[in-house]
Amino acid sequence: MTGVVAAEEQAREAAALVCRLVEAAVFASSEPVSEQVLVELLLGQKLLGPDAGPLDAVSAVRDALASLAQACGDRGIRLVEVAGGWQFRTAPDLAPMLTKVLQRPRRLSRVAMETLAIVAYHQPCTRTDIETIRGVSLSQQTLDALLESGLIVPKGRKEVPGRPTLWGTSQAFLKHFGLRDLRELPRREELLVEVPVLDDGTANDPRSVEALPADALPG
Amino acid sequence: MTGVVAAEEQAREAAALVCRLVEAAVFASSEPVSEQVLVELLLGQKLLGPDAGPLDAVSAVRDALASLAQACGDRGIRLVEVAGGWQFRTAPDLAPMLTKVLQRPRRLSRVAMETLAIVAYHQPCTRTDIETIRGVSLSQQTLDALLESGLIVPKGRKEVPGRPTLWGTSQAFLKHFGLRDLRELPRREELLVEVPVLDDGTANDPRSVEALPADALPG
């Protein structure tokens, strides 16, 4: 009788050690830990006594994982099975509280900034106008990025064959650049010796009131 | 009476949530998490009710940490206070088994360890200070090994001819050796208690090395 009790006691202790070892191994591994690795660990360490075979190790590992998963029940972490093994993860209900949102404002690419500047100074202007001034073709990606940022908006169509869209700056443009209206932009003559002129000979100076989008007017 | 019971129930629930959140926050991080960060987390999430102030949050965090540390008692991981924060770490007795599945970096050489001990106790100190105490020149290799491990860091320069770099221990030093802060190092007077003392035991010269003229001896 005493022998049986002692053997039971020993088995309980072994199970507890297996449980601790599995917990520590899963905790400290950088990758999900497979049952296979844990089984090999138990067998290598001979934690289950000299007679234990692979099947004993497998069931010991499964028992340990089940009891760990259960122990996590009401705690802040979960034992989850992910691709290829087991891993601890933050409890899903807590993750949003722990998530820190970092503001990393985007910058515009150099090309996008140049394009935006040309639109600002030559609006309303077509894609071809922009390409003429920059001397290179404008990628759809750049135009999309500007559109997505809401800094430029369509301002009707030019009445020439193909009726291309005319682009101008938006209200958001003024806000982002801290301008009350477009007339607050420095005059082109202050910036440049040679002011680019569009093919049709119009300079589209946004500082002339006619060319100003209505919402840019002080009011 | 029911109101009191309900309030107590609510407080218990809040404490449980705080405990889970603190556990998850410390668990998710690879670095020690300071109490300050945890307090800010609780205040930010308003988990303690609208009237709770910073002091309530501090005591809630401390309660949660204490209860978590206790809950780890016989588990495979421990909650330890280290380098100004709290961190979960595997239980030390499992190390020999864990290293079968985890990679272990190389241990520091005896010379590197002694050099590190000198930097720890005499910081900030120069290479010459280290050489004087050890009575032998310090190889670049040893210094490189310590620098590479991130255990020592430059702490400015000494204003003497040649302006040699002053070295001190880093946060990584505290983390590596599981120290809360430098005050956890044994006091100098306690270090030699283990040295065999055969006669009356009035041992341990309390003179400090600072009192030593460094150049009075060859070295």
Place this chain on the structure above:
Amino acid sequence: MLRLDGFEGPLDLLLEMARGQKVDLARISVLSLVEQYLAAVAEARRVRLELAADWLVMAAWLTWLKSRLLLPADPQTEEEGEEASDLLQARLLELARVGAAASWLSARPLLGQDVFARGAPEDLREIDRSGLSVDLAQLLSGYMTACRRAVRKRAYHPRAERFWTVADALERLSRLLGEIPPGWQSLDQFLPQDAERPEGRPGHQKRAALAGTLLAGLEMARTGRLELRQDWEFGPILLRRSDEVMRLEAAE
């Protein structure tokens, strides 16, 4: 024979020898320590002539110390000897402390050796890139860069001279059609005035105006609005309205 190879320099050897005395480091016999060291160094030199300077410098200093400790009592040398002994003891103690501190550190549960932190930390940061980081300086420099690049790229073209075009002439002739007096008129009469023509070299402009007007006249003749005639080569070009013919016929 004591080998020096295993020691990290003279002080390390001295500390080991002092420990061999099995007393508190503060109570070692400095004299016997010195004699032990000098004997070891002498032995090492007998076996191997070259010995690092550290060892020899220490040996020389210890020889001096020994002389101070052995000389017959003289207050000054005695004091020197005591001071030097104290210094040696203090340094050995400090080195012993360093060793003890190193052992203490080594005995700690070392991270990555004895204890392990979370292997797969969760990054619960979320990066919000919806904002936009732009300023006016970027905008203006972008504009200037684009324009300057465009100017650099554009090859030099001398300004093209504008001439009185066929279209100009056509417009002018059509306008004047109703005012053409009856009968053949010289084409020269319908050339634009100097002031009406584009600026440029007058000779070129005049010839261009003549050519343009002739072509316009031919065009109008083709559509039946004018008649043109030239009686001899290089003679004057004459024109008259087509409806004048009908008018004359009607009158006949």
